[in-house]
Every structure is written in C-alpha cells, then in structure tokens.
Amino acid sequence: MFLVGLSGGIASGKSTVVAVLRELGCAVIDADLIAREVVQPHSKAHQQILRYFGTEILLENGEINREALGNIIFSQPEKRRLLNSITHPEILKEMLKQILKYFVLGYRYVILDIPLLFETRGLTKFMRYTVLVYCDPPAQRARLMRRNGLDADAADARISSQIPLEEKLQWATHVIDNSGDRESTRRQVLQLHARLEDSLDFLWARLAAGAAVAGLGGLVFLLLRHLIS
C-alpha cells in the first residue's frame, strides 16, 4: 500500500479535486474533517483549547466557535503555533487509524488531504507522491473572499499564514492547476487517477518480476545441487 499526499492552499480547490477522486472510488482521508472531530466537547484537544484560549472562543452549546478562533489564529502566529501543537498530534493519530482501516479493507493506495502537508516538517517523506492543487493568487483570494464572506485584509491574513503556492510548486510530484474552470480541473484529476492506477500496475509488475527472479534462482540452485551430487 502507498500514500498520496494531496495539498494546496486555503481555498485553492482541494475539496473540489477530492470530490472527483471519491467519485472514482478512491480512499481519501480528510484532515480538515478530522480537525473538526478532534475538538468536539469533552475531547482532550477541546479542554486544552479552552485552557489556553478561554471561554470566549466557545459557542453557547459548548462547541468551539470556529470563526472566533480563526480570527485569533490567522492574525497571531504564536497563537496559531499553539493551536497547531494542540490539534496536530490528535489529527495525526486519527489519520493513522484511518490509514490502517483502509489497509485492512484492501485499498492499495490512500489519498491524504492535508492542507498543511508542506508546512509540516517531515510528513512528505511518508508519501510516494505529493499532489499540489494550485490556483493562481488572484483567483485564490477572490474565491476565499466569496466563500468565507471575508474582506481583502482578512483573506490576505489567511493566505499569508501558509507557505505561498508558488513555493510549494517545486516540492510536489504532481500539480493540478485549478485556476481555470471546473471542467479543466476534472480532466486533470482523471489524468492523475489514471497515473495512480498505472503506478499500481507498475508495482505489481515489479513484484511479479521479483517473484520470477526468486523462482528462477531457486530452480538454478536445485539444478546445481543435482549436478554436483
């Protein structure tokens, strides 16, 4: 089994790409979704967030007020690091559990949708491939403002809390350019999917070749032993 890391920037189009991959039957683990689950009331992360950020980041029902917490961490790097240090170990633990589940179910590769894949040191070395969902900066900013109802300053604060997409381009093994329309993105995802499936065939071919070499070696050994005795 191998892992494929999928990343991008805020509002660059990861969920849009993932929707097509799921449609094609791929196993996808969504770090944003897990990040929501691990901070549910009574969890360890919820208690820690409460301790460090205070009750003002809670909604009336006890859940985290994501908008309020977002406003704090996207404008204060040290608070962002603090939140990351609380949530990231919990997110990683849950991701590992889900990877194991897909392994047991027999999936041959799993796609990990991790927004901060390139920002998190050492994570990419566990991925056979890394896919960057790229979007040109003006389109990214406009889409973020529209989706989250943010003004330009708030959108820029969120974008600049991450490594620029242009920089991430050099690290990814595959790039999907989502600057154009959804149809163009869909075509690129279909190509990516075909390459992942090809790469599986390639792996199987290597395994088969390995088995053939081992079998041949065994035969030669038996033949030599027979000749010597």
Ligand SMILES: CC(C)(COP(=O)(O)OP(=O)(O)OC[C@H]1O[C@@H](n2cnc3c(N)ncnc32)[C@H](O)[C@@H]1O)[C@@H](O)C(=O)NCCC(=O)NCCS
């Ligand atoms: C700050 C929070 C409460 C804002 O919640 P909100 O519902 O508004 O946004 P959502 O969770 O859907 O995230 C949207 C995008 O914001 C960006 N983002 C989220 N957290 C961070 C972060 N710590 N640093 C930089 N970018 C981030 C990512 O691109 C993500 O895809 C939330 O994002 C959070 O708890 N973040 C910390 C956990 C984390 O690092 N999540 C990213 C997945 S590893």
Ligand SMILES: Nc1ncnc2c1ncn2[C@@H]1O[C@H](COP(=O)(O)OP(=O)(O)OP(=O)(O)O)[C@@H](O)[C@H]1O
């Ligand atoms: N090709 C496209 N053309 C126009 N709008 C798009 C396109 N792709 C995505 N969008 C819109 O841009 C916004 C961001 O897309 P999406 O939610 O897929 O990004 P994301 O990277 O998953 O975001 P985040 O991780 O920040 O939640 C959404 O409102 C989506 O509908």
